[in-house]
Amino acid sequence: MDLALSELQEILKSTARDFGQRDFTIARYRQFIDRGETVDHETFHKMANLQWTGLLVDEAFGGVGGGWVDLLVLLEEMGKALMPMTYMAHMLATLAIQEFGSEEQRRNLLPELVAGRLVAAVAVTEMSATYDESDVLCAVRQEQDTYVLSGVKSFVRGGMAADVYLILGRLAEGLALFLVERRASGVTVTALANIGDDDQTLVTLNDVSVPATSLIGMKAHPWTALRRIIDMGALIEAGYGVGVMARDTSMTIDYVKDRIQFARPIGTFQAVQHQVADQVTDVDCGRYLSLYAAWATDERKPEAGAAIARAKAWVSDALRRVVRTGNQLHGGIGFSREYDIHLYYQRAKTCELIFGFADLHREHVAAALLDS
Amino acid sequence: MDFALPAEAERFRSDLREFISREWPKELQKQAHENSAEAYPEVKEFRRKLAERGWIAHSWPKEYGGRSGSVLEQYILQEEMSYYSAPYPKVGASMVAPTLMHFGNEEQKRQYLPQIASGEIDFCLGYSEPDAGSDLASLQIRAEEDGDFFVINGVKRWTSGAHRSEYCWLAARTDPAAPKHRGISLIIVPMDSPGLTVRPIWTMADHRTNETYWENVRVPRANLVGELNRGWYYVAAALDFERFSAFPTGEFRAVFDRLVRTVKETIRGGQPLKADPLIRQRIAQISIELEATQILGHRVAWLVSKGEIPNYEASMLKMYGTEAQQRMAHAATEILGLYGQLREGAPGAPLDGEIEREYRAVVMPTFGAGANELQRSIIATRGMGLPRA
Numbered sequence: 001m002d003l004a005l006s007e008l009q010e011i012l013k014s015t016a017r018d019f020g021q022r023d024f025t026i027a028r029y030r031q032f033i034d035r036g037e038t039v040d041h042e043t044f045h046k047m048a049n050l051q052w053t054g055l056l057v058d059e060a061f062g063g064v065g066g067g068w069v070d071l072l073v074l075l076e077e078m079g080k081a082l083m084p085m086t087y088m089a090h091m092l093a094t095l096a097i098q099e100f101g102s103e104e105q106r107r108n109l110l111p112e113l114v115a116g117r118l119v120a121a122v123a124v125t126e127m128s129a130t131y132d133e134s135d136v137l138c139a140v141r142q143e144q145d146t147y148v149l150s151g152v153k154s155f156v157r158g159g160m161a162a163d164v165y166l167i168l169g170r171l172a173e174g175l176a177l178f179l180v181e182r183r184a185s186g187v188t189v190t191a192l193a194n195i196g197d198d199d200q201t202l203v204t205l206n207d208v209s210v211p212a213t214s215l216i217g218m219k220a221h222p223w224t225a226l227r228r229i230i231d232m233g234a235l236i237e238a239g240y241g242v243g244v245m246a247r248d249t250s251m252t253i254d255y256v257k258d259r260i261q262f263a264r265p266i267g268t269f270q271a272v273q274h275q276v277a278d279q280v281t282d283v284d285c286g287r288y289l290s291l292y293a294a295w296a297t298d299e300r301k302p303e304a305g306a307a308i309a310r311a312k313a314w315v316s317d318a319l320r321r322v323v324r325t326g327n328q329l330h331g332g333i334g335f336s337r338e339y340d341i342h343l344y345y346q347r348a349k350t351c352e353l354i355f356g357f358a359d360l361h362r363e364h365v366a367a368a369l370l371d372s
Numbered sequence: 373m374d375f376a377l378p379a380e381a382e383r384f385r386s387d388l389r390e391f392i393s394r395e396w397p398k399e400l401q402k403q404a405h406e407n408s409a410e411a412y413p414e415v416k417e418f419r420r421k422l423a424e425r426g427w428i429a430h431s432w433p434k435e436y437g438g439r440s441g442s443v444l445e446q447y448i449l450q451e452e453m454s455y456y457s458a459p460y461p462k463v464g465a466s467m468v469a470p471t472l473m474h475f476g477n478e479e480q481k482r483q484y485l486p487q488i489a490s491g492e493i494d495f496c497l498g499y500s501e502p503d504a505g506s507d508l509a510s511l512q513i514r515a516e517e518d519g520d521f522f523v524i525n526g527v528k529r530w531t532s533g534a535h536r537s538e539y540c541w542l543a544a545r546t547d548p549a550a551p552k553h554r555g556i557s558l559i560i561v562p563m564d565s566p567g568l569t570v571r572p573i574w575t576m577a578d579h580r581t582n583e584t585y586w587e588n589v590r591v592p593r594a595n596l597v598g599e600l601n602r603g604w605y606y607v608a609a610a611l612d613f614e615r616f617s618a619f620p621t622g623e624f625r626a627v628f629d630r631l632v633r634t635v636k637e638t639i640r641g642g643q644p645l646k647a648d649p650l651i652r653q654r655i656a657q658i659s660i661e662l663e664a665t666q667i668l669g670h671r672v673a674w675l676v677s678k679g680e681i682p683n684y685e686a687s688m689l690k691m692y693g694t695e696a697q698q699r700m701a702h703a704a705t706e707i708l709g710l711y712g713q714l715r716e717g718a719p720g721a722p723l724d725g726e727i728e729r730e731y732r733a734v735v736m737p738t739f740g741a742g743a744n745e746l747q748r749s750i751i752a753t754r755g756m757g758l759p760r761a
Contacts, residue, residue, distance in 0.1 A: 001374055001375060001376060001377050001378070001444060001670065001673075001674055001677075002373065002374045002674070003373060003374075003375075003670070003671060003674050004373070005373065006373070009373075069373045253756050253757070253758065256758065257757070257758060257759060264759075264761075265758075265759050267752075267758040267759055268758070268759050268760060268761045269761075270745070270749060270761075272752075272758075273748065273749050273752035273753065273758055274745070274748040274749070274752070276751075276752045276756060276758060277688075277691070277747075277748035277749070277751035277752045277755075277756075278748070280684075280688070280751055280752075280755065280756060281688050281691070281692055281751070284668070284688065285664040285667070285668065285692070288664070288667040288668070288671065289660075289663065289664055289667060291373060291375075292375050292663075292667060294373075295373055295374070295375050296375075299376075307663075310659070310660045310663055310664075313656070313657075313660055314660055314664065359653060361656075362652070362653050362656035362657060362660070363649075363652060363653070363656065364656075365656035365659050365660060366652035366653065366655055366656040367652075369632055369655060369656070369659060370632065370635060370636055370646040370652065370655065371646070
């Protein structure tokens with residue numbers, strides 16, 4: 001048993017930390033918010049240049065051949081710096097293609113995705129806002145050697161940044177993923193302004209025609225494949241969420257050490273100390289549950305899916321608690337826009353909800369315990 | 373990063389499980405909870421069998437009769453003992469013995485260590501008093517020097533196990549004039565000493581603890597552990613020796629496993645309990661908190677195995693685990709509804725009344741062994757550097 005990071009993971013972590021202090025600062029984040037923009041191509045391409053986009057991609061396709069623990073180390077640092085979540089959408093799409101695509105699709109697409117020449121996003125949910133198979137209504141019909149898609153996908157993370165979408169649609173035979181170009185005729189993308197200033201969109205498909213080669217093979221095991229996409233999406237989100245709550249907590253700790261009231265730092269008051277202790281506990285447990293889930297995924301443990309569900313359920317609920325306390329202990333100054341802590345409060349909600357908040361994942365845990 | 377325990381440690385776990393489940397069966401598990409005097413012959417017999425396998429002193433250095441078993445193995449041993457509520461002589465083996473190894477003299481090591489290892493003796497902790505709980509350093513029991521003896525007068529409270537221990541590991545005041553932390557000494561006292569009376573205190577959890585009255589109890593000066601007036605330092609060290617057992621998850625897991633089985637098997641009003649969405653959410657939440665506790669335990673064990681001192685990590689484990697187990701008991705009574713209140717023996721009492729008992733039992737650990745308020749303050753101050761008052 002060894003809970004330390006490897007040397008490579010330490011390097012990845014410090015590189016990402018430097019990136020957050022130099023390349024993507026909070027000041028830059030605020031500039032984008034002030035302009036009402038959610039897409040930062042420059043930052044994304046810098047990430048691709050650092051090979052972050054290839055982290056879990058096989059070396060045969062130009063990737064680094066790393067594992068989920070590596071990814072979580074990176075994601076925590078991204079969350080701490082509130083880095084653009086385009087990376088996460090892109091990584092999920094990349095992994096879906098790597099796992100479910102044909103040999104030819106992988107050969108054609110993965111190097112482009114790894115290089116960042118192609119930006120991708122996965123579109124699973126629809127207006128019903130669930131991750132249920134039965135709520136996927138986006139209809140797909142086959143016409144000779146094309147597929148025609150009609151429907152509305154919603155809460156598409158990375159929707160504005162993407163060149164190409166992986167659309168989850170329903171054929172007569174069942175669910176499948178389809179590669180759809182943003183520029184294709186019949187595709188409309190509408191931004192969904194949200195509390196976390198995250199790039200999320202509606203993607204409306206009006207008889208969009210795609211070649212037969214656009215089908216990313218999910219037909220064989222549609223349910224397990226969807227489960228796998230939700231699991232990967234949830235773990236990615238949990239990893240970033242750990243970073244958001246870790247930074248919120250460390251900012252809070254720094255603040256209560258410095259803020260003087262009643263002639264002493266407010267960090268000397270037990271009520272403050274105890275709330276901080278609860279924040280730290282929330283972060284530590286979230287981090288370790290997520291790392292365990294990542295490790296179990298890398299090791300192909302049968303309980304990996306349940307472990308991911310536990311991690312995401314924990315992080316979703318913990319995010320709410322941690323950021324509430326963070327703002328509470330910052331008092332008035334934390335409520336102002338000038339101070340950064342509110343940025344964490346708001347982005348925490350994004351991480352809480354995307355790829356399932358706690359109830360959804362608890363149901364998955366319950367199923368593993370009670371229905372076997 | 374590797375969350376798996378080494379293969380030898382897992383094999384050790386299997387051996388332990390096979391032994392404990394056989395030698396400490398279900399009927400005895402309940403008795404151990406009650407800490408009753410009547411169960412003592414079985415407790416002693418179990419200790420003797422443990423000793424035969426070398427498992428009391430498994431982690432001790434070979435020079436003291438142990439096997440130099442690894443930290444991870446000792447962690448697993450505590451977990452498995454906890455799962456079966458088996459009476460591992462924790463005070464003697466994990467607190468007294470390491471303290472004597474570090475601070476005791478050769479005579480004391482020769483006298484007590486082999487007897488602890490053989491299961492012949494165990495110790496009770498003479499720490500808390502009516503006026504000294506969380507503020508333990510304010511303890512008042514007086515040990516006055518009289519030639520080659522100490523004469524001890526005072527009262528100890530919550531002296532668990534006093535009724536079935538051969539010795540008391542006593543913290544007493546030997547210098548009333550010194551600042552409170554610097555006037556305390558650690559003394560080993562035979563429980564059959566004249567003047568030492570044990571009175572039972574029965575708790576709301578049907579556990580027995582004790583109040584002990586010390587009236588001119590004479591004990592040889594040779595029973596002083598380490599230096600005079602350095603006792604507080606040894607008390608602190610004794611707590612550090614097996615930090616990973618700050619909260620063994622075994623018992624929590626055992627009760628949860630049984631709760632899950634009950635939920636899977638019970639049909640109420642024609643509906644299986646396991647189909648109720650609210651019950652499913654509650655069961656899942658307990659599971660998540662149990663696994664979080666387990667990982668916190670792994671972390672402490674790993675730090676100790678590297679020779680590091682887990683300062684706030686052990687406090688977090690104790691604080692979080694005790695509250696999570698408390699929440700489980702609360703959720704379990706909600707899941708079982710009206711049935712959750714039934715005592716053992718009442719018609720229809722689920723799990724022979726285990727949940728009803730557990731609900732009463734979980735009241736204590738959140739304030740015992742270092743109240744959770746103190747644990748949170750330790751996390752904030754020692755852990756995160758927040759300034760003290």
